[in-house]
Amino acid sequence: MEGLWGYGFLLVTIISCSSLVGVSLMPFMAKDFYKHLLTVMIGLAVGSLTGSAVFHLLPQALRLAEHDPDHEYLNISLYIVGGIWLFFMVERILKFIMDYKERKGKSWKREKMSSVLSSTPETSTIAVMTENGNLMKGPLVEANGGGGEQRNSLIFPSTPRDTGVIYECQEQAIKASFGHQEKPRLSSCHDHPVTFEQGKDSVIATVAWMIIFGDGLHNFIDGLSIGAAFNESIWTGVSISLAVLCEELPHELGDFAVLLNAGMSMRQAVTYNFLSACTCYIGMAVGILLGEIEASIYIFALAGGMFLYISLVDMVPEMNEIAQETSKVSVRKGIITLFLQNMGLFAGITALYLLAKYQDRFQF
Structure with a gap:
């Protein structure tokens, strides 16, 4: 029994500190690398959460292992995951085409318009075809981008108050955490900075309480599932903890970006993130205690449904959106994004499948 509490406490601590590790590494990462890393991490979170639900939590809730000691049901579970991945890929390929x-059509229209383009050394005009077939001529203004490529800067901006770069780089993690809603921004319509006033109502206070209560409840259920899983077996607990870790890292980084963008200092953002993470310890303790009175199957069912919802409703749409945005730029960028997403997906699914398949062969 003491071993369960020790392992549970250790893994919950690792999960809670994961966001701090990510924040500490951010200043040393280039923007493009960090965006690609987040793409892999969100794919990893989707694969881990889905794999944890169909390979561990739902079979445990339905007591399938008691009637199938060789874990043959995992093959059927693998087909379920395969069906999800297949339709994800079909949708992505069709969108790529x-x-x-669409890009080819736009290119053809530009070539047609360039054939009626007339210019002189002093001025340039462009003829544009309207919807009714008429031609309109007007001045052509060329945008000068500065004559050079934009430098791939680091994640952290030069000034501590400029948090727009952090928010922009973590937009996919924020949307994957909050479900495609616009988040509070630093500036208002009058462009006044938001300040933190102790004891007074402010945008920061509202965002902070949203993070504490929303993430606190989320982390409590995560801890509940971890505690119940450790009460079932050590390897089941490790498997569920791995899935939670893969999901929490981009999720907490998204929370961190929201708090910074609302006007908090680095210290305040870390403090609020830590407060919301503390509920995971409470959930773990409750999960272990409830496991003693044979309530684990209900916890597994609840956590399995939550994991599927987070992965398929919150995170997969964000994966689709990021892949579609890059495919509109070029086929090459779209394929790179899809490849990175699949790297994370297969890594998470494979890890959770192997842990479920061979957990009986490992002894502590």
Whole structure:
């Protein structure tokens, strides 16, 4: 019994500190690398959460292992995950083809317009075809981008108060955490900075309480599932903890970006993130205690449904959106994004499947 509490406490601590590790590494990462890393991490979170639900939590809730000691049911579970991945890929490939045809059509229209383009050394005009077939001529203004490529800067901006770069780089993690809603921004319509006033109502206070209560409840259920899993077996607990860790890292980084963008200092953002993470310890303790009175199956069912919802409703749409945005730019960028997402997906699914398949062969 003491071993369960020790392992549970250790893994919950690792999960709670994961966001701090990510924040500490951010200043040393270039923007493009960090965005690619987040793409892999969100794919990893989707694969881990889905794999944890179909390979561990739902089979445990349905007591399938008691009637199938060889874990043959995992093969059927693998087909379920395969069906999800198959339709994800079909949708992405069809969108790639549509975006490619759209770019080709726009290129053809530009070539047609360039044929009626007339210019002189002093001025340039461009003829634009309207919807009713008429031609309109007007001045052509060329944008000068400065004559050079934009330097791939680091994640952290030069000034501590400029948090727009952090918010922009972590937009996919924020949307994956909050479900495609616009988040509070630093500036208002009058462009006044938001300040933190102790004891007074402010945008920061509202965002902070949203993070504490929303993430606190989320982390409590995560801890509940971890505690119940450790009460079942050590390897089941490790498997669920791995899935939670893969999901929590981009999730907490998204929370961190929201708090910074609302006007908090680095210290305040870390403090609020830590307060919301503390509920995971409470959930773990409750989960272990409830496991003693044979309530684990209900916890597994609840956590399995939550994991599937987070992965398929919150995170997969964000994966689709990021892949579609890059495919509109070029086929190459779209394929790179899809490849990175699949790297994370397969890594998470494979890890959780192997832990479920061979957990009986490992002894502590």
